Amino acid sequence: MAQPPALPVIDISRFRAPDAADRDAFLAELRSAAHEVGFFYVTGHGVPAPLRDEVLSAARAFFALPVERRLEIENLNSPQFRGYTRTGTEYTAGSAYWREQIDIGPEREALALGPDDPDYLRLIGPNQWPSALPELRDIVLRWQAEALRVSREVLRALAAALGQDEGYFDQWFDDEAAVHVKIVHYPPRAAEDADQGVGAHKDYGYLALLQQDEVGGLQVQREDGEWIDAVPVPDAFVFNIGEMLEIATQGYLKATQHRVVSPQAGVHRYSIPFFLGPRLDAVVKPLNLPAELAALSRGVTDDPDNPLLAAFGENAVVGWLRSHPRVAERWWSDVLEKRESR
Numbered sequence: 001m002a003q004p005p006a007l008p009v010i011d012i013s014r015f016r017a018p019d020a021a022d023r024d025a026f027l028a029e030l031r032s033a034a035h036e037v038g039f040f041y042v043t044g045h046g047v048p049a050p051l052r053d054e055v056l057s058a059a060r061a062f063f064a065l066p067v068e069r070r071l072e073i074e075n076l077n078s079p080q081f082r083g084y085t086r087t088g089t090e091y092t093a094g095s096a097y098w099r100e101q102i103d104i105g106p107e108r109e110a111l112a113l114g115p116d117d118p119d120y121l122r123l124i125g126p127n128q129w130p131s132a133l134p135e136l137r138d139i140v141l142r143w144q145a146e147a148l149r150v151s152r153e154v155l156r157a158l159a160a161a162l163g164q165d166e167g168y169f170d171q172w173f174d175d176e177a178a179v180h181v182k183i184v185h186y187p188p189r190a191a192e193d194a195d196q197g198v199g200a201h202k203d204y205g206y207l208a209l210l211q212q213d214e215v216g217g218l219q220v221q222r223e224d225g226e227w228i229d230a231v232p233v234p235d236a237f238v239f240n241i242g243e244m245l246e247i248a249t250q251g252y253l254k255a256t257q258h259r260v261v262s263p264q265a266g267v268h269r270y271s272i273p274f275f276l277g278p279r280l281d282a283v284v285k286p287l288n289l290p291a292e293l294a295a296l297s298r299g300v301t302d303d304p305d306n307p308l309l310a311a312f313g314e315n316a317v318v319g320w321l322r323s324h325p326r327v328a329e330r331w332w333s334d335v336l337e338k339r340e341s342r
């Protein structure tokens with residue numbers, strides 16, 4: 001049965017409202033959604049419905065390809081962790097996820113690097129695209145451009161809601177900014193009690209945007225520990241705060257834990273998350289919050305299993321190495337050895 005959404009709904013078009021009072025009311029709503037829950041729906045985003053349908057259809061078509069065609073772009077081929085991950089080979093906290101996916105990032109040439117270059121520069125490189133579904137590239141890149149536009153608008157609105165100039169975060173963006181799209185398929189659970197689609201985690205960039213189909217399964221942890229469903233809301237994206245914004249606001253905004261419960265037998269779920277991070281070389285500094293907001297900051301989460309790193313490139317490297325151990329062993333063994341001996 002359809003449940004009413006338990007998360008706030010933010011109409012981003014109100015950010016450009018000509019009426020100052022309405023804009024202030026909008027910023028107050030956004031601020032409270034981002035501070036109290038860290039998860040909210042965004043409507044009024046202007047991403048055309050046909051494009052949203054096209055990307056989900058392309059996702060279904062890719063995962064319906066024979067496995068050998070999917071494996072042509074396996075991420076094991078890619079030092080930059082790009083490409084296809086088979087079900088059961090991606091991890092959080094040592095426990096496998098029940099999903100398959102394609103990881104896509106900015107389309108670049110890999111750099112010729114020396115031993116003293118920072119490790120995160122190894123994340124720069126080309127994507128892999130399936131020859132069996134040539135239209136996927138164009139559809140995903142068009143969708144990615146729209147997701148980037150909407151996320152940057154939400155980030156501008158958040159800057160304004162935090163008492164900053166709306167362009168505050170622009171200093172961290174240029175062509176090297178970390179954008180990351182995932183095309184994801186959650187197969188039905190293999191057994192009634194095997195329901196981990198994705199284990200509890202936080203996202204490491206500034207913001208994540210999610211387009212989900214009508215199945216549901218995403219859950220968000222409230223401050224009291226209770227898990228609530230981020231039920232699909234037609235035409236809305238789900239947004240959540242990532243670790244970089246938690247650091248920038250000293251915990252006034254919080255990177256919220258979330259997870260995905262696998263669909264029931266016979267049901268398949270498809271989702272397209274998009275992650276917006278700053279440039280790989282960005283080191284996020286705490287921003288100057290207005291006193292009344294600073295008083296409500298909770299500090300940055302101190303979890304020994306997942307220390308939050310203000311250096312974004314390093315935060316990203318740690319995340320990739322942890323979630324894709326096979327790619328890490330194949331292409332990053334020198335980095336792993338260096339880190340183990342520290």
Ligand SMILES: O=C(O)CCC(=O)C(=O)O
Nearest residue numbers: 184203210218260271273
């Ligand atoms: O597919 C979803 O609903 C969420 C996925 C997610 O949280 C992630 O990939 O970080």
Ligand SMILES: [Fe+2]
Nearest residue numbers: 201202203258
């Ligand atoms: Fe996530």
